Amino acid sequence: MARLVIVSNRTASPRDRGTRAGGLAVGLREALQKEGGLWFGWSGELSEAAAEPKIHEAGNILFATIPLTAADHDDFYVHYANGTLWPLCHYRLGLIEFSRSAYEGYLRVNRLFAERLAPLLRPDDIIWIHDYHFIPLASALRALGVANRIGFFLHIPLPAPEVLTALPRHRRLVADLCAYDLVGFQTADDLRAFSSYLEEERVGAMDRDGAFQAFGRHGMAAAFPIGIDTQAFVDLAQAAVDSPQTRRLADSLGGRRLVIGVDRLDYSKGIPQRMESFQAALESHPEHRGRVTYMQIAPISRGEVEQYRALRRELEGWVGRINGRFGEFDWAPVRYLNKAFPRQSLAGFYRAAAVGLVTPLRDGMNLVAKEYVAAQDPENPGVLVLSRFAGAARSLPQALIVNPFDVEEIGDAIHLALTMPLEERRARWAGMMAELRTNTIQSWCQAFVSRLNAIDTNRRAA
Template sequence: MARLVVVSNRVAMPRDRAGRAGGLAVALRESLQQHGGLWFGWSGEINDAPSPEPRRTRQGRVDYAVLDLTTEEHKGFYLEFSNGMLWPLCHYRLGLIEFRRSAWDSYLAVNARFADQLATELRPDDVIWIHDYHFIPLAAELRRRGVQNRIGFFMHIPFPAPEVLAALPGHERLVRDLCAYDLVGFQTRGDVRALTEYILHEAEGTVIGNSGEGDVRIGAFGRELRVGTFPIGIDTQDFAEIAAEGANSDETQRLTESLAGRALVVGVDRLDYSKGIPQRFEAFQHLLGSRPEHRGKVTFMQIAPISRGEVAQYRKLRNELDALTGRINGKFAEFDWVPVRYLNKSFARNTLAGFYRHARVGLVTPLRDGMNLVAKEYVASQDPADPGALVLSRFAGAARELKGALLVNPYDTEHIADALHRALVMPLEERRQRWESMMGVLKVNTISHWRENYLAALQAEGNPAGRGDDNLAGAAD
């Protein structure tokens, strides 16, 4: 039976608890445990004298192998290129990109170094699953080292349209390296379409087959590969159970008491400029200004843990949100009511689930997002007898599945305010109907379903003679 090798920028080590690791990490770890595997990636540590070999840990049937980054690698590969260039590019924020040739060189060099180490860990029948934008060149580097294994790639964030991608120096090399994979998976059909159009119009490639269901087979740079849509899900039933329990937790009870019967609008995001948080604050301000009946009767709580605090754009965003919070509260607050609660801290998964369940409205308005699992978690958390309403950006991948949400243009703050009003006054029967339609989707498209579909597709690709007995998809059940 084939061994699964997972590669990701950060590795969920055995010491990471399930709640801390998150749903994706748990799902990957379960798949590795079920049939044995290797999880390879960055240790999360910076060391200017890193070990020449990965640090290894084993738990059950899973081997963990991690590498440190040097200070220069962390700066060039991680901060300046992966997060300073690729992240804004893929989220259509070209004005935030500052291209540096040294960062591009560092990105390629780190991928080459990781390929050197990974190649020595591989067995001939391993199936390799590489995750996200940090490691786009990794398959090409492995191929240069003679690796013939099946290699799949999954992009968790959006893939930009050709005219946006072309703004990045070195875009041709990135796409050429992407074509070294046997299977490239995206969250939405729009992402598949973006890469396909680039292949056709920029790389002079061809479309060999098109299923019409979000999957295409393309030929480019002397290779054939499948490009498919695999929308990621959550462990729906598990999250619903956690939310039901979390509704009675001390934290949720404290929150409920502090609201004093007021409706709660909740937003939960990593502090990032792609999440549309300033526009969300302005929309709530517009709601209070244009519909005074909501003053004193609704509280907006935004949870936004700080990330990448060393990057100037993120520091600027934090300052902007601090100012917006002060302005809204200064204008509308009463002696017994503060309209905005803005929290720069993380909460445990079960605590968040309890907060979601209590919230009348989930406000999820990214300017662009690959999927956005907060939207799905909010829906899964709801009380079936009295569910809340979801206000969701049309530019989140989740909008393709959650048709029962109130879809909004995240750039139109008045539109968001109107949707908030509608959500707050929505009759119970309508809320139930919308929730049931979304929950039906989430019960089918779980994270296990995503994982199994992807691994089955990867096994079907690059399945040379002599490897037909591998049953990785079945092992993922």
């Protein structure tokens, strides 16, 4: 059996176990552990000069990491990956900051990764590269003579052609994407955007089976909606019911019902609109005043970037206004926490919440939505309010699907969720759980790797 090699911006820690590791890390670790594999990525460290990989062995897995120089990290990660590609793919064109030097740094770091990875590869390795940080990596590996099967999965949305073409040098980026043997997307919408780009820009075409021909190459593209480790999260939530943190949360609510949002602090998550929507729910449905608490957990992300500092100030303003307007001496309508919590704590919080608010303005999938559903008590489940622009909305139609830009609609959905009859809540939850149990993180990994393994490498050249 061929060895699996995974490349991502950050690797899982060799010491992470169980509840400490995130769902994606758990799934990728299992895929590597099954037959043995290599996980290659950035160490999280900065150095004065490029260095050779550090190798750590854990069970059947080799972890290989390299540092970046401060200049490479700024150009590659801060300015291009997250200052250019992230806002582009989340349809925030006004936030794009493109510079030629950052773009060159992005290509430079991809070449560095290729140079450090290539000597570690075996001829029959299957290589699986993850996310927008490494779109050019296959091209860089091919330039070094690497002939292995290489697949790529984009975890964030691929924008429609009219948005993607706003990116300077977009054609080079898509050409690099086409250097992969298999390109995976979260949803059929992303796959359609890729096909539309090839046709509208007249650089290639894709057939109904996902086979594409572009830039002198043949490849395959398909949607692989990512899942979670469903049973593990169910078990985690059940175990968390009587945990000290869950009990503390329940005691602090004083019998009030909980509405919860959990997001990384990012402008793509729609948190300001969500705050305004909760205010709209209290305005339109005064019966919920004093009876419902909204808790928003939003760990700080990219705090060195002014856009994110401004977002934090905006949210703090919303919390102050809502609590100042509706709060009582014994009730604060909104709790806003800029800190991360362990997965077991979050599982307990989800289970305690009558409503899960997942309303990103644009998201590749959003696994919080799936974790919220998996955490629920089957006898008395909560209700998921879900943005139509999250990839999860395609597979969880039983949620209350909303337009995240319509604050009144979200406010009405919160009211509907809080007043929904038990039998309807159970029926909606059962439909979503059937999906979560069918499409897990394990089946996602298996589907992608199996498809990549089946690629006919003799048909690469057009």
